[in-house]
Amino acid sequence: MTHPLARLVLAALLAAAGFLLPVLLGGSTLVYDTLVAIAIFAAMSYGLDVILSDLGEISLVHTAFFATGAYAAAILTVTYGFGAWTALAGAVLAALALALVLGAITLRTREFAFSLVTYAAAVVCMNVASNWDFLGGSDGIVGIPPLDLSVGPVELTAGRSPEFWPFAYALLLVTLYVVHRFRRSRLGQAALMVHMNPRLATMCGLDGNRIRLQVFLLSAVISAAAGWLYAFQRAYVGTDLFDTYFLVLMLTGVILAGRRILLGPLLGTALLLFQKSFASLGAYGDKLVLGVVLVAVLCLCPRGLASLWPRRRSAPAATGTATGEIGAASTRHA
Amino acid sequence: MPSRRSVLAGLAAAPLVPALARAAEPIKVGLIIPLSGGAGRQGQDVTHAVQGMAALINEGGGVLGRPVEILVRDDESTPAIGVAKANELAAAGVAVVLEGWNSPVTLAMQSVLARAGILDITMISKADAILASASNPLAIRLNSANVQDAAIIARYLGSKTKTARIVFVTENDAYGNGAQQGIEAEFKKANLDYTIAQTLKFPFPQTDFRVEVTSIRDAKPDYVISINANEGAGLPAFLQQYAQGQVGAPVICTVGTVGPSVIETTGKAANGLHSADIYFPQTEPFASNPENKRFVAQMQKQFKTEPDKFMALGAASLQVWAKAVEKAGSLDRKAVAGAIRGQEIPGTIFGTVRFEPNGQMQHRHFVFTVKDGKIVVES
Numbered sequence: 001m002t003h004p005l006a007r008l009v010l011a012a013l014l015a016a017a018g019f020l021l022p023v024l025l026g027g028s029t030l031v032y033d034t035l036v037a038i039a040i041f042a043a044m045s046y047g048l049d050v051i052l053s054d055l056g057e058i059s060l061v062h063t064a065f066f067a068t069g070a071y072a073a074a075i076l077t078v079t080y081g082f083g084a085w086t087a088l089a090g091a092v093l094a095a096l097a098l099a100l101v102l103g104a105i106t107l108r109t110r111e112f113a114f115s116l117v118t119y120a121a122a123v124v125c126m127n128v129a130s131n132w133d134f135l136g137g138s139d140g141i142v143g144i145p146p147l148d149l150s151v152g153p154v155e156l157t158a159g160r161s162p163e164f165w166p167f168a169y170a171l172l173l174v175t176l177y178v179v180h181r182f183r184r185s186r187l188g189q190a191a192l193m194v195h196m197n198p199r200l201a202t203m204c205g206l207d208g209n210r211i212r213l214q215v216f217l218l219s220a221v222i223s224a225a226a227g228w229l230y231a232f233q234r235a236y237v238g239t240d241l242f243d244t245y246f247l248v249l250m251l252t253g254v255i256l257a258g259r260r261i262l263l264g265p266l267l268g269t270a271l272l273l274f275q276k277s278f279a280s281l282g283a284y285g286d287k288l289v290l291g292v293v294l295v296a297v298l299c300l301c302p303r304g305l306a307s308l309w310p311r312r313r314s315a316p317a318a319t320g321t322a323t324g325e326i327g328a329a330s331t332r333h334a
Numbered sequence: 335m336p337s338r339r340s341v342l343a344g345l346a347a348a349p350l351v352p353a354l355a356r357a358a359e360p361i362k363v364g365l366i367i368p369l370s371g372g373a374g375r376q377g378q379d380v381t382h383a384v385q386g387m388a389a390l391i392n393e394g395g396g397v398l399g400r401p402v403e404i405l406v407r408d409d410e411s412t413p414a415i416g417v418a419k420a421n422e423l424a425a426a427g428v429a430v431v432l433e434g435w436n437s438p439v440t441l442a443m444q445s446v447l448a449r450a451g452i453l454d455i456t457m458i459s460k461a462d463a464i465l466a467s468a469s470n471p472l473a474i475r476l477n478s479a480n481v482q483d484a485a486i487i488a489r490y491l492g493s494k495t496k497t498a499r500i501v502f503v504t505e506n507d508a509y510g511n512g513a514q515q516g517i518e519a520e521f522k523k524a525n526l527d528y529t530i531a532q533t534l535k536f537p538f539p540q541t542d543f544r545v546e547v548t549s550i551r552d553a554k555p556d557y558v559i560s561i562n563a564n565e566g567a568g569l570p571a572f573l574q575q576y577a578q579g580q581v582g583a584p585v586i587c588t589v590g591t592v593g594p595s596v597i598e599t600t601g602k603a604a605n606g607l608h609s610a611d612i613y614f615p616q617t618e619p620f621a622s623n624p625e626n627k628r629f630v631a632q633m634q635k636q637f638k639t640e641p642d643k644f645m646a647l648g649a650a651s652l653q654v655w656a657k658a659v660e661k662a663g664s665l666d667r668k669a670v671a672g673a674i675r676g677q678e679i680p681g682t683i684f685g686t687v688r689f690e691p692n693g694q695m696q697h698r699h700f701v702f703t704v705k706d707g708k709i710v711v712e713s
Contacts, residue, residue, distance in 0.1 A: 029425030037418065130506055139508040142441055142467040146449070159449050161421060235445030235469055238438045239507070240413040277418070283370035283410045 019169055022162070032161040034277040038270045039168035040230050043175040044246070045253040045265035047223030050179060053260035054188060055215055056195040057111065061102055061118035062250055064125040065220040067241035068095045069227025071129065074141040074237040084149050088228050095224030096217055098125075103216040107209060126242035140238025147232040164233050171229055172266070175222055180262055182218060191215045252290065256297060258304020358396070360403035361665065363388070363652065364423035364431035366416060366443065367457075369408035372539055372567040373435050375595060376644055380457065381406050382637045383629075383645035384432060387652045390632050397656045398665070411435070411538070413442035424450035429665045432651045434475075436538070436563070437461030437508040445469040453667040457651045458644055460563075460590075461508035465692045472671035474693040476647045476654065478612055480509075483589035484516030486610045486699040491557065491586070492524050498556040499531040501583075503546055503572065506535035510561045513588050517559065531555050538564055541571040547579035555583045563591055570599040577603035584608060589699060593642040597704055604704045612684075612697040613643040617711050619685060625653075626683045650683045654695075657681070 017024075025031045044066050051059045069091040076082040076090045106117045129135045146159035147167060158164045182188045193201040194208045201208055231237050249272065256268035272290070280286055301307045365384050367377040381404075388402045396402060405426055409416035416439040423431055424446070430453040434440040440459035447454040448470040456464055456475040460483070465473045491498070502517075504510045514533070521528050531553040534546045541564075550558055558581070562569040569591055576585060587609040597604045613620060620626045629649055633641045641649070658673035659665060676691040688696045701712045 030422055033418065033421040033425065138506060138511045139461060139463045140438065140441060142445065142463055143469040144445070234414075234417050234442055235449065236413070236442045238413060238441060240438050240442070243412065243414075245412050245414055277422075283374075283408050 015173060018173075019166070022165055029161060030277060032165055034273055036161045036164045036168045036233065038266075038273045039165075039172040040226050040233065041246075041249055041273065042253065042266040042269040043168075043171050044223050044226035044230075045250045045269055046175050046179050047219040047221075047226070048250045049254045049259070049265045050182065050215060050219040050222065052254050054183070054191045054195060055212055058115045058251075059106075059118045059219070060115055060247060061106070061122045061125070062219070062223050063242050063246045064102070064122050065095050065099065065223040066227040066230070066246060067125070067129065067237070068098050068220075069224030070231035070237045070241055071135055071141070071227075072224070073228045073231035074144050075135070077145055078141050078143050084147050084232065087231075088225070091224045091228040092221050095220040099217045099220030100213075103213045107212045107216060122242060122247075126239055129242065130239045136238070138239060140236060140240075142236050144231055144235045144237070146235075147229070158232070161233075164229075168229060168233075171225060175225070176262065176266070178218075178222065183260075183262075187211065187214055187218075248290075252294060256293070256305060258306035261304070261306050264304065264306065358400040360401045361397055362403050362405055362426060362428040363655075364420075364426070364428035364433075364452075365404055365406045365648075366409050366419050366423065366431060366433040366439075367406075367648075368411045368435050369406070371411050372541075372564045373411055375566045376593070377408070377435060379595070379639070379642070379645050380435075380648035382639070383633065383641055383649040384652050386632045386636050387629065387649035389636060390628060391652070391656050397659050398663070402652070402656070409433075409435075409439050409443075411439060413439050416440075416443045417446050419443075420446045421450075424452055428452060429659075430455060430655050430670070432457055432648065432655070434459035434464075437464065437512075440464055441467070441508065444473065448472070451667055453655070453670055455651045455655055457647045458590075459509070460513070462512050463508060465694055472667065472675070472693070474671065474674050474689070474695075476651050476695045478589060478697045478699070479694050480512045480516040482697060482699070483513065483610070484520045486589060486701065487517050487559070487586060488520030488524050488526065490608070490610065490701050491521075491528075492526050495556065497527045497529075499529045499554065501531050501550050501553050501555040501558045502533045502561065503543070503550070503558060504533060504535050504561040505538055505563060505568075507538055509563055510535070513561045514559075517588075536562075536568075539568065540564075541567050543572045543575045544579075546572075547575050547581065550576070550583070551579060551581045558583050558585045559588070560585055560591070561588045565591060565593060565596045566599075569596055570604075573600045573607065574603045590643055592704070592709075593644060594640070594709070595642065597707055597709070602707070605706065607704050608701070609704075610699045610701045611643050612699055613646045614700060614702075614709065614711060615641055615646070617700070620683075623683070623685050625681055625685075629683050646683050650687075653682050654679055654687065 022031050022035050047065060048059055048062045051057055072091040072094040073087040076087040102121050106114060106121060109117050130138050146157060149156040158167055190206050190211050194206060194211050198208055252272060253265045253268035256271060257264035276286055281289060297305060365381060367380050368374055369377045385404055388404050391397060392401045405423060405428060407419035407423060409419055420443040431447055432455050433443055434456040435458050437459040440456050441463060444454050444467060454470060458477045460477055460480050462480055464475060502514050504514045532549060534549055560572060562572060585607045587607055589610045592609040615630050630641060633639055654674060657679050658670045661673045662669040674689050675693045676689060678686060678688045680686040702709045703712060
């Protein structure tokens with residue numbers, strides 16, 4: 001299916017089917033809870049996916065961007081009484097500011113050093129949040145009001161999971177669209193070239209550090225937007241948002257299906273959370289399953305579960321990039 | 335679908351349910367507590383206690399003539415998972431949720447439960463914010479508050495010395511920081527001229543305290559105050575490493591953190607430590623309380639164990655809720671909360687209990703020392 005209109009129709013049909021998924025799965029509150037969590041945590045994971053897949057780096061600081069979005073929402077609504085739209089703008093701006101600072105520090109490093117420095121940055125952020133009263137200190141911030149995105153006479157509010165579903169799903173769709181467009185944009189292509197062939201990128205006149213920073217900023221905004229919505233869903237933010245629970249969820253979500261696959265983080269997150277909600281073996285059993293699955297995927301199919309799927313197309317035609325490898329990778333999500 | 339635990343609990347209680355109660359549809363009661371990780375053992379004990387109390391209530395005809403069914407969920411000491419489990423229980427149609435070992439998990443869950451219109455009774459978590467949250471105006475807590483605990487620690491230390499060097503070893507979270515602030519405030523209130531030689535903060539899951547022990551030794555304190563709610567792993571590890579470090583200064587553990595399981599896990603290293611608590615099954619006034627005797631006997635019969643404070647709080651939470659429902663004649667959240675908050679409830683494991691208007695249960699504290707692996711109550 002290559003005609004743009006046909007692809008658009010297919011995407012619209014898939015989006016509509018996705019929206020009806022809770023009803024198709026029985027419409028129980030548990031189904032809504034699980035799907036809302038999947039949508040929010042998948043959106044969170046796309047922030048990391050952009051860094052991992054397109055810059056080739058493992059960022060361990062993305063929990064901080066997720067938390068930044070949540071904290072911004074909490075402070076602006078609880079402390080200052082602003083609405084959810086202002087909180088969203090605040091979450092984006094706060095994440096951009098933090099990403100600018102952290103990016104300037106961490107993006108000078110590569111690979112292992114990058115991961116280590118981003119981990120250290122996440123620890124610093126967590127300690128700041130734990131000890132700064134403005135951020136609620138170790139108590140966190142309670143009493144976040146229900147989500148209210150009403151515009152004029154159009155009432156858009158949500159308190160419980162079934163009411164949250166349209167918003168979580170919309171956030172997911174917007175995130176998917178942004179990531180899709182990013183990978184087809186000049187920035188996305190440039191990022192891939194900087195990652196795959198930095199010398200060629202330099203020869204082409206690309207400023208590697210600037211491109212990496214731009215991608216870092218984009219990824220921070222994606223994770224922060226997820227954190228913003230999560231704060232309204234949970235009605236409480238605390239330092240647990242920096243916990244390894246969220247980091248492991250993000251990393252596993254991205255790695256499980258495979259890198260640079262548009263639906264990869266969504267499928268990975270969905271697999272993890274469905275197992276936890278509907279086929280849980282208890283905390284120890286779930287962790288065992290997660291560990292075994294991760295080891296199996298990394299050892300047997302390091303490019304993710306999607307690599308087991310027979311590919312119908314070989315490397316496509318040139319995409320305007322300089323290497324066939326870059327071209328192949330950049331179109332796999334299409 | 336009911337969990338395996340709830341099915342087993344139901345089966346265990348079934349023979350005890352009178353015919354009338356058995357015929358009626360059960361009232362579902364949610365229980366969210368860590369069943370794994372550092373607090374897993376204590377969480378399982380609390381689960382047994384709640385199930386034991388459910389059996390006693392069902393034996394007595396249930397609540398409003400209906401049997402009680404306990405649905406148990408593991409929050410894994412993680413707020414995000416606690417929220418997921420709270421949503422799961424709300425979907426299962428529970429009338430009340432008994433929850434709370436870790437304060438951050440309780441804080442995360444209480445808004446979700448309030449939005450779902452489900453009464454939420456905090457059994458153990460101690461952060462002050464739990465009762466102050468605008469998102470849960472009907473909060474109820476059975477465990478003693480930080481401020482109550484702080485006063486007893488200050489009073490005990492004040493009876494020993496008026497000037498001293500103190501080191502705090504404090505869990506860096508809502509509970510730990512709140513507890514330390516409370517104790518320091520009580521020192522000031524009692525005009526105790528104490529020097530805080532050092533405050534060592536650590537994350538809840540920490541089990542390696544060798545660096546902290548070295549720092550304590552260097553600080554040369556007269557007393558060490560340990561604020562560590564990780565009774566399953568962190569606190570025993572600290573006490574063992576502290577004993578190995580031969581620092582010498584007496585350790586005072588904050589109220590309610592030293593139960594029999596901690597002493598058993600810690601072994602000889604627990605000897606000499608001081609703490610205080612609110613419940614001792616074999617000490618007056620509990621020993622002669624018929625409700626407590628019935629509960630202790632049930633725990634012996636059903637689980638072959640003697641209850642500790644945490645178990646008593648778990649069981650009492652269910653008992654208080656059941657009595658409030660009977661008094662209100664309804665399962666309505668507001669009506670039941672109104673029958674507890676600011677009210678006196680007789681005939682519980684703790685005797686006649688009184689709740690403050692903000693939902694906090696009042697307590698009497700008992701100071702104790704661990705000697706030869708046994709708790710010796712001083713006052």
